[in-house]
Amino acid sequence: MTSGTAPVALAGLQSGLEPRLDAVRDHLRRLISADFPLIAEVNTHLLQMQGKMFRPTLVLVANEATTPCADERVVPLASVVELIHLATLVHDDSVDHSVLRRGMPTINSLFSHQVSVIMGDYLYSRAVIELVRLGDLGPLQVLARVTNEMTVGEMRQLLALDKLAFSEQDYDLLIVAKTASLMSGACEVGALHGTARERLAMRRYGESLGMAFQIVDDLLDYEGAAAETGKPSGLDLREHKVTLPLIYALPRMSPAERAHVEDLMENPEPVEEDILAVVDAVTSRGGLIYARERAQNCCAEGEAALEAIRPGPARDTLRACLTYVLERRS
Amino acid sequence: MTSGTAPVALAGLQSGLEPRLDAVRDHLRRLISADFPLIAEVNTHLLQMQGKMFRPTLVLVANEATTPCADERVVPLASVVELIHLATLVHDDSVDHSVLRRGMPTINSLFSHQVSVIMGDYLYSRAVIELVRLGDLGPLQVLARVTNEMTVGEMRQLLALDKLAFSEQDYDLLIVAKTASLMSGACEVGALHGTARERLAMRRYGESLGMAFQIVDDLLDYEGAAAETGKPSGLDLREHKVTLPLIYALPRMSPAERAHVEDLMENPEPVEEDILAVVDAVTSRGGLIYARERAQNCCAEGEAALEAIRPGPARDTLRACLTYVLERRS
Numbered sequence: 320m321t322s323g324t325a326p327v328a329l330a331g332l333q334s335g336l337e338p339r340l341d342a343v344r345d346h347l348r349r350l351i352s353a354d355f356p357l358i359a360e361v362n363t364h365l366l367q368m369q370g371k372m373f374r375p376t377l378v379l380v381a382n383e384a385t386t387p388c389a390d391e392r393v394v395p396l397a398s399v400v401e402l403i404h405l406a407t408l409v410h411d412d413s414v415d416h417s418v419l420r421r422g423m424p425t426i427n428s429l430f431s432h433q434v435s436v437i438m439g440d441y442l443y444s445r446a447v448i449e450l451v452r453l454g455d456l457g458p459l460q461v462l463a464r465v466t467n468e469m470t471v472g473e474m475r476q477l478l479a480l481d482k483l484a485f486s487e488q489d490y491d492l493l494i495v496a497k498t499a500s501l502m503s504g505a506c507e508v509g510a511l512h513g514t515a516r517e518r519l520a521m522r523r524y525g526e527s528l529g530m531a532f533q534i535v536d537d538l539l540d541y542e543g544a545a546a547e548t549g550k551p552s553g554l555d556l557r558e559h560k561v562t563l564p565l566i567y568a569l570p571r572m573s574p575a576e577r578a579h580v581e582d583l584m585e586n587p588e589p590v591e592e593d594i595l596a597v598v599d600a601v602t603s604r605g606g607l608i609y610a611r612e613r614a615q616n617c618c619a620e621g622e623a624a625l626e627a628i629r630p631g632p633a634r635d636t637l638r639a640c641l642t643y644v645l646e647r648r649s
Numbered sequence: 650m651t652s653g654t655a656p657v658a659l660a661g662l663q664s665g666l667e668p669r670l671d672a673v674r675d676h677l678r679r680l681i682s683a684d685f686p687l688i689a690e691v692n693t694h695l696l697q698m699q700g701k702m703f704r705p706t707l708v709l710v711a712n713e714a715t716t717p718c719a720d721e722r723v724v725p726l727a728s729v730v731e732l733i734h735l736a737t738l739v740h741d742d743s744v745d746h747s748v749l750r751r752g753m754p755t756i757n758s759l760f761s762h763q764v765s766v767i768m769g770d771y772l773y774s775r776a777v778i779e780l781v782r783l784g785d786l787g788p789l790q791v792l793a794r795v796t797n798e799m800t801v802g803e804m805r806q807l808l809a810l811d812k813l814a815f816s817e818q819d820y821d822l823l824i825v826a827k828t829a830s831l832m833s834g835a836c837e838v839g840a841l842h843g844t845a846r847e848r849l850a851m852r853r854y855g856e857s858l859g860m861a862f863q864i865v866d867d868l869l870d871y872e873g874a875a876a877e878t879g880k881p882s883g884l885d886l887r888e889h890k891v892t893l894p895l896i897y898a899l900p901r902m903s904p905a906e907r908a909h910v911e912d913l914m915e916n917p918e919p920v921e922e923d924i925l926a927v928v929d930a931v932t933s934r935g936g937l938i939y940a941r942e943r944a945q946n947c948c949a950e951g952e953a954a955l956e957a958i959r960p961g962p963a964r965d966t967l968r969a970c971l972t973y974v975l976e977r978r979s
Contacts, residue, residue, distance in 0.1 A: 353801070355801055355804055355805075357804050357807070357808070358801070358804060410766055410767075410770060413766060414762075414763045414766050414767060432744075432762070433744045433807060434804075434807070436740055436743060436744050436766055436769075437740075437744060437800050437803045437804055437807075438800075439766075439770070440740060440769070440773070440796070440799075440800045440803075441797065441800040441801070441804075443770070443773070444793055444796040444797035444800060445797060447777060447789070447793040447796070448790075448793045448794060448797060451786055451789050451790045451793055454786065456781055456784065456786065459777070459781050459789070460778075460781045463774055463777040463778045463781050464778060466770070466774040466777070467771065467774035467775060467778060469770075470767050470768075470770045470771040470774060471683070471685055471688070471771070473767045473770075474685055474687050474688055474764075474767055474771075475685075477687070477763060477764070477767075478687070
């Protein structure tokens with residue numbers, strides 16, 4: 320699925336969806352709008368930070384793949400999924416004390432920790448209000464469960480710091496909760512008017528896609544540290560985050576290599592040299608190759624789930640999303 | 650309503666409700682339970698911090714006052730209202746960097762800021778999951794709106810710091826959003842199976858009660874600074890929070906008194922003497938008397954709203970709640 324094919328660009332996947340993605344952006348703007356000046360100011364900043372709209376894309380395509388007639392509510396639903404994602408980012412950045420997100424200052428760095436906590440709550444409660452307005456308990460049920468899973472994921476993330484005992488199973492539970500749950504929820508919410516079989520298939524597809532997405536994210540952080548990419552790299556190690564490449568490589572390391580890892584984890588502000596030593600050890604012990612294989616396996620599971628979906632352009636796009644996730648470089 | 654009557658104790662108001670309040674406590678414990686060890690640990694602490702269950706009491710009594718047959722869902726609804734209150738406290742303490750709550754260490758002081766942000770989200774999403782399980786959009790609609798109003802209230806609170814231009818109107822908007830909205834929501838949710846007229850009456854009653862509750866809270870902080878109470882006092886001034894007694898007194902102060910206030914607001918760590926000077930000025934310029942009158946007026950509005958409710962023991966309890974709010978000393 321990866322080698323030899325032309326790279327899949329997200330913009331290409333989204334090209335037919337642009338009018339509806341524009342409608343999602345407009346709807347999102349309306350959902351978060353506020354009279355209160357400080358909230359309006361934060362909103363302006365949030366809208367400038369807006370990402371690639373991958374999750375709303377999943378809602379739209381999953382809907383197309385499973386629902387014969389276009390569902391009126393798919394645009395508001397896609398907006399709500401992006402809104403929940405935004406709320407999560409605002410709290411995550413505050414929890415992680417992150418300074419930059421998508422190359423722009425985070426809400427906590429630009430305003431304050433206080434404003435971040437309150438804004439996350441503001442955005443999330445707006446999402447619930449919109450779901451209630453849509454008058455259907457189905458999406459609420461999926462997205463409330465997902466939001467709760469994400470909070471448990473954030474707790475798991477706290478335990479992934481500085482913990483060399485963090486296992487591959489712990490890591491899987493972490494990435495399912497932190498990343499795959501919302502992508503799975505996005506796909507499931509898009510498929511709520513499909514058959515029960517389609518709904519389950521989209522949920523599984525989204526979970527596999529989301530796991531691959533996060534594994535590749537963690538991998539890019541290592542690969543970027545060795546090569547030149549637009550992405551800041553080695554950040555996870557700098558912040559003492561233990562991810563899959565290290566988890567795989569650690570028990571395979573020499574005592575000297577392992578000492579490098581322990582030194583880095585004990586150093587509150589590791590320098591470039593410390594990070595590169597660990598990246599080298601992880602690479603030479605096969606951590607990057609293993610992580611890429613795991614991502615490929617997740618994508619293969621995602622493809623298998625798509626067999627329950629009727630053939631057509633929407634299913635093709637869902638398949639292409641898997642390739643995009645594997646091939647992306649940023 | 651205040652003078653000459655025997656003091657109304659909350660325990661007295663709750664005496665007939667104890668079996669159902671116990672059911673609420675049990676249900677709440679089940680709602681927040683988690684396999685994840687860190688979350689379970691925080692939960693244990695939260696349950697020890699549990700307060701007076703005033704909001705669940707309002708749900709139960711409002712339900713009794715407006716619904717001929719006991720509603721099966723009133724216990725879970727009352728639990729959800731307390732759960733939303735808990736979630737809000739956890740985030741508020743984190744935003745305010747508070748160290749103590751009800752005489753016990755806050756989650757942010759005992760664990761960390763990170764854990765507080767995540768736990769607030771965890772608790773709130775559990776509340777939404779339970780509301781979805783109850784299968785009725787009505788309470789969700791009320792409580793999602795209320796939660797959003799509370800976030801706007803928290804933003805207003807940020808602007809109430811160090812701001813001597815903070816007006817009585819700003820203050821009213823703040824306390825409605827921060828405190829009255831959830832009490833109003835508790836009463837409305839209890840009355841959802843009553844008539845439209847009863848529902849509106851309970852909503853208004855709850856708002857008036859909540860405003861009185863917060864005004865008295867702010868007043869106790871001043872009164873305690875002069876007298877001996879169990880409550881830590883002068884905390885608002887220490888934290889540069891501008892509340893009703895100061896708002897009323899400030900334009901009536903002499904230049905020397907006003908200078909005391911300005912000095913205090915400029916001093917990051919005011920000492921006892923600074924605080925007492927401002928408390929004296931606020932007291933002598935009538936700030937405490939004015940605030941008590943406002944609280945009494947709110948309670949009179951709450952009583953007027955109760956005229957739409959049929960006479961009976963439940964309505965009597967609602968009336969007694971107003972007296973309790975006015976008379977409470979902690």
